[in-house]
Amino acid sequence: MTLDLALRLTEILLALAFMQQSAEHLAGLRDEQVIYGPRLIMSGFLLFGIATPWVLLGLLGLGLLILQRFQGPYNGGSDKMSLLVLCCLTAARWLPSEQWQEYAFAYLAGQLVICYFISGQVKIVNPEWRSGRALQDVFRFSAYPVSEDLRGLADRPRLLWFMGWAVMLFEVLFPLALFSRETLVLALFTAALFHLANACLFGLNRFFWIWLAAYPSLVWLQDRVVL
Template sequence: MGLLILTCLTLAQISPHPFFAELALAYLAIQLILSYFVSGQIKILNPDWRSGQALADVFAFSAYPVSENLRALAKHPKVMFGASWAVMIFELIFPLSFLHSAALTLAFFIAALFHLTNACVFGLNRFFWTWLAAYPSILWLQQRLIGI
């Protein structure tokens, strides 16, 4: 995503015509929207994600520095089941947030909280800043296409 952001912004900046600059920014926004949706689609097709087992495995066997208290969450199947479904549903409905500015603001807040949690729990810091850096492209595209 970081390389995609840099490439699209560079193309927008050096573009000989505003149309091509807008095309580069729109491409970035669409890729960001798809990054959530496709991730949710892949997860929901996986029976381990639907049962909560995949998330339990992430907590239990993660190579990332997860504390023992957090690893213990893997032993709570109801928590893992609920968290798995919350992630999958959010990722799948993320594109719908594009249709209304208030919904998009809420989706950005939830997504940022999700990425911040991953950064704190698993040390995946770059995802937080990288995905947040791409959010303005969706705001721009929403305003450009829907005018809200």
């Protein structure tokens, strides 16, 4: 995959993620509409490749206003990933040499790998995750399940134990996927299904598009460094 193609795919996926996030705030408070209305319009420009470098700068400026408005990344991991993708993409479009553009885009790919690995490492050292108790508590007590019927899964400890270990092993072993194109494609497809399942089960819909937006950088980097 060429750098230009990977950047363009990232722009499209980032635009979709931002359009989804912005639409959630259009019915909110007035000061939110003032920020997210222009963000939605700029995301449309980004989707169709209109004045892309300048649109990215504008989105970055709005991103800083959003941080100020909510006193930080109020939605946690998805907001942090949104800023990471946006900053790396903006740098890759504005840096003067192709070498530095590649460095900026490679940084995004590296952070994606680290993100999955650290997430798995944190879980696997936690005895509640190893025993399956963590997922039981999520389904039984948290506000995340999108349906009350899903709380019944808390009474299936063997299934949740298997699900927990499947997630942990996938995340800690994710860096190994870089050794071949086939394993990387399979790993990214699996990761996308994981985020889709989180959206369906727990309502974590923001994580789906924004994590997918980082995937082209990893496919590009694997092509770039693996012979």
